[in-house]
Amino acid sequence: MSTFGSLNTATTSLWAQRRALDVTGQNIANVNTDGYSRQRVDLRALGGSAVPAFYSTSTGIGSGVSAEDVIRIRDAFLEGRGHTEHGNSARLTAETEAYSLVEQAFREPGTTGLQNLMADTWRGFQDVANKPEDPAARGQVLKRLETLVGGLHFSNAQLDGQWQQTRENVAVLVKDVNAAADTIAQLNTAILRATQGGLPANDLMDQRDVLVTKLADQVGATARTRDGGVVDVVVGSVTLVAGGSASTPAPPAPAAPRGAPPRIVTATGGLTVGVSGTAGGQLTALTSIIPTYRAQLDDIATGLATALNDAHDDGFDLDGVRGGALLGSATGAITAASITVVLTDPRKLAASSIGADDGSVPGNLDRGNADKLAQLGTGVGSPDTTYRRMIVELGVQSAVSQRNLGIQEVITGQVDAARESVAGVNLDEEMTNMLSFQHAYSAAGRLVSAIDEMLDILINRTGRVGL
Numbered sequence: 001m002s003t004f005g006s007l008n009t010a011t012t013s014l015w016a017q018r019r020a021l022d023v024t025g026q027n028i029a030n031v032n033t034d035g036y037s038r039q040r041v042d043l044r045a046l047g048g049s050a051v052p053a054f055y056s057t058s059t060g061i062g063s064g065v066s067a068e069d070v071i072r073i074r075d076a077f078l079e080g081r082g083h084t085e086h087g088n089s090a091r092l093t094a095e096t097e098a099y100s101l102v103e104q105a106f107r108e109p110g111t112t113g114l115q116n117l118m119a120d121t122w123r124g125f126q127d128v129a130n131k132p133e134d135p136a137a138r139g140q141v142l143k144r145l146e147t148l149v150g151g152l153h154f155s156n157a158q159l160d161g162q163w164q165q166t167r168e169n170v171a172v173l174v175k176d177v178n179a180a181a182d183t184i185a186q187l188n189t190a191i192l193r194a195t196q197g198g199l200p201a202n203d204l205m206d207q208r209d210v211l212v213t214k215l216a217d218q219v220g221a222t223a224r225t226r227d228g229g230v231v232d233v234v235v236g237s238v239t240l241v242a243g244g245s246a247s248t249p250a251p252p253a254p255a256a257p258r259g260a261p262p263r264i265v266t267a268t269g270g271l272t273v274g275v276s277g278t279a280g281g282q283l284t285a286l287t288s289i290i291p292t293y294r295a296q297l298d299d300i301a302t303g304l305a306t307a308l309n310d311a312h313d314d315g316f317d318l319d320g321v322r323g324g325a326l327l328g329s330a331t332g333a334i335t336a337a338s339i340t341v342v343l344t345d346p347r348k349l350a351a352s353s354i355g356a357d358d359g360s361v362p363g364n365l366d367r368g369n370a371d372k373l374a375q376l377g378t379g380v381g382s383p384d385t386t387y388r389r390m391i392v393e394l395g396v397q398s399a400v401s402q403r404n405l406g407i408q409e410v411i412t413g414q415v416d417a418a419r420e421s422v423a424g425v426n427l428d429e430e431m432t433n434m435l436s437f438q439h440a441y442s443a444a445g446r447l448v449s450a451i452d453e454m455l456d457i458l459i460n461r462t463g464r465v466g467l
Helices: 003-029 076-106 114-130 135-196 202-219 277-313 368-377 383-423 427-461
Strands: 039-045 065-072 222-225 231-235 238-242 327-329 339-341
Touching: 003 039, 003 065, 003 427, 065 202, 076 135, 076 202, 076 222, 076 277, 076 383, 114 135, 114 368, 114 383, 135 202, 135 231, 135 238, 135 277, 135 339, 202 231, 202 277, 277 327, 277 339, 277 368, 277 383, 368 383
Parallel strands: none
Antiparallel strands: 039 065, 222 231, 231 238, 327 339
């Protein structure tokens, strides 16, 4: 290698170390930037020519260093694992929130819960049994019954409101997903053009990865890498983003709470999108969690009305007339939303078990049927037992969901920590690299000075012996 060749080697070293220092400074500057992946200069030795020639030979020492490429430090396996775990965590979070809201709808335990309202109703019938001739006792039990019916209406309205709000949240989320998918498609196009033109695209890739992680949280999306730095985004079995084009899922159509279960479909073709993440948890709430407890609440209302009406029909009121229905519905079938108190006159309350005076006790003052009504809250098949079984089941499912969420959060945290250890900026490491590149730059500068002195002696002092 000639002396001037050594100068070129030193120059490439100066340029490479300066470029490495610039990248280190970029890493330090973005240590707190969300989604930023640390970068490294790909330093490669420039070897000597291995091609034989007639009039020139290579010493094989090399001609310096190349620092053309700046690579982004990422682990594709950890990224894919992170997308999966984030989707699972978001889904469990949505389901746990749904169970929590269902629990709030029933207000248990508490003085306003249905359990306490039913207990008050049975105590009211017991007061009538103690004083069947007292109009106040008869009137108060009807008021307590109206309060119980109001509690059923309130719980049903809460569940219906939760269903409607969740469906609206899904619609808003789908619109957000469509916007993110369009942006990812645009970034794919920009990244492909930059890659083909030999331009850096690391920052564009970081922006795209942030959006892909966001889609993993929202709908359980995963990414598949293609040539040119492009990724396809897949949700379930549907490709949401393919290169520079994006398909747009349609939000679930408005429907009544008791209508067909909502689903997310593609805008073109109407294919069902098997989502996970937040949308998956919300769809589970819409199709399973809320409808299940709403149906059980309807069953409780129906069972309560059946038990009270059958028992009341066996008794007689103050006028000796057989009792009719206590509870009914203006729309036909009795549900938690339609149940009403039919009886409004306290004299019509069938507290007596006998319809005529048998000479021993006045029929209208007998308390046998009132006592029977008061005992409806006990027994295996009583409305109270059915309601308590439902509340216990709700509590168990809510606790299981919370436990699963806690476990999933630990897993997600571990995966995120592993991703951060690879892609995150470590200031201690960057400081070490900065000092290393700084000393290398200084050494390359000293090499330039040494070569300069050699050339000065060669050019200006050769042949001037003794001067």
